[in-house]
Amino acid sequence: DTPPNADTTASADPRHSALVTAARGGRARHTPVWFMRQAGRSLPEYKKVREGIPMLESCAMPDLVTEITLQPVRRHGVDAAILFSDIVVPLKAIGVDLDIVAGTGPVVAEPFATRADLDRLPALTPEHVPYITEAVGSLVAELGPTPLIGFTGAPFTLASYLVEGGPSKTHQRTKALMHGDPELWHDLCARLAQIAGTFLQVQIDAGASAVQVFDSWVGALPRTDYLRFVEPHSRAVLETVAGQVPRIHFGVGTGELLADMAAAGTEVIGVDYRLSLTDAVQRTGGAYAVQGNLDPALLFAPWPVIEARVIEIVEEGRAAPGHIFNLGHGVLPDTDPSVLTRVVELVHSLG
Numbered sequence: 001d002t003p004p005n006a007d008t009t010a011s012a013d014p015r016h017s018a019l020v021t022a023a024r025g026g027r028a029r030h031t032p033v034w035f036m037r038q039a040g041r042s043l044p045e046y047k048k049v050r051e052g053i054p055m056l057e058s059c060a061m062p063d064l065v066t067e068i069t070l071q072p073v074r075r076h077g078v079d080a081a082i083l084f085s086d087i088v089v090p091l092k093a094i095g096v097d098l099d100i101v102a103g104t105g106p107v108v109a110e111p112f113a114t115r116a117d118l119d120r121l122p123a124l125t126p127e128h129v130p131y132i133t134e135a136v137g138s139l140v141a142e143l144g145p146t147p148l149i150g151f152t153g154a155p156f157t158l159a160s161y162l163v164e165g166g167p168s169k170t171h172q173r174t175k176a177l178m179h180g181d182p183e184l185w186h187d188l189c190a191r192l193a194q195i196a197g198t199f200l201q202v203q204i205d206a207g208a209s210a211v212q213v214f215d216s217w218v219g220a221l222p223r224t225d226y227l228r229f230v231e232p233h234s235r236a237v238l239e240t241v242a243g244q245v246p247r248i249h250f251g252v253g254t255g256e257l258l259a260d261m262a263a264a265g266t267e268v269i270g271v272d273y274r275l276s277l278t279d280a281v282q283r284t285g286g287a288y289a290v291q292g293n294l295d296p297a298l299l300f301a302p303w304p305v306i307e308a309r310v311i312e313i314v315e316e317g318r319a320a321p322g323h324i325f326n327l328g329h330g331v332l333p334d335t336d337p338s339v340l341t342r343v344v345e346l347v348h349s350l351g
């Protein structure tokens, strides 16, 4: 028998794509697959078009964004594109003095520390990011049946960059602020939630078919701190776009937070490679679609190793209401792109 939301016929509408179908907990014609950081330094065609153009400048050039976003779709035949942008783009757009430094990541000129710093975070409006609206519009036209995933950073991960001033392994200033001045922390995160929610809404209004909220570094927190200091703000972001397109909520090292991250309001829970999909399904009560979770480092192993692991992950994913195949985190820069293409072919061949 065919379930009512089955994806049995090829459709020109991305809302009927394998990705959106799986995200909504339906049976797609094959397990959809895309890769976090699929656009970028693993691709020679990316390096070529980015040459001499700083990262943040490139994010504000709709023609270039369109080309870079399409590159992995053309090359690998993945089931979704993800907008080429960055989680700090909306912060830059409202005037925060920051840059993305090659080989480092986002660097904030004056890290946030006091209540006065909140003045540097006005509300985001669509007028701040016209180039996002333009890029998404042109991408949706180019992509046809292939869905475009929009995204944002979650309040905790954005706050970490603002407070630390750049990438951090310890998140020491962030944790000190969170616990030392909870009122300021909550006000900071409330502003970031407005910015993140609006950034998602802009992408949906321009035609994105799904969204992912990246709380990349929230795995640094114990569960009690997550629930008290972070979850309400992530919930607000997810709530902004509820009922519009499927939502994916992802973080790294979040095995202990997975049930809470799912309950914060999402259709799909992103799973990193540390936790098996079987455990992820169990921890979230079988109530959510799952996305993941091949270890990006395994792409450097011999093909038979990769093949066995991919088959295992696809099998484990069948226990969830829907499964989107992905890596457990982003593609590493030195990855051989032909291995990614081979993974896509394998996942599709498994039905």
Ligand code: 1CP
Binding pocket: 035, 036, 037, 038, 039, 040, 041, 054, 055, 082, 083, 084, 085, 086, 087, 088, 100, 101, 102, 103, 104, 105, 106, 151, 166, 167, 168, 214, 216, 330
């Ligand atoms: O000059 C360059 O090429 C810089 C490298 C680069 C790229 C290609 C950065 C700097 N950002 C991006 C694009 C990007 N960033 C995308 C779109 C590309 C795609 O996925 O195909 C996305 C979704 C992001 C989101 C992003 N930026 C996240 C969340 C995803 C994740 O990997 O967890 C995070 C944490 C960032 C911050 C960031 N931006 C760039 C770097 C190197 C980092 C991480 C720095 C750190 O370790 O803290």
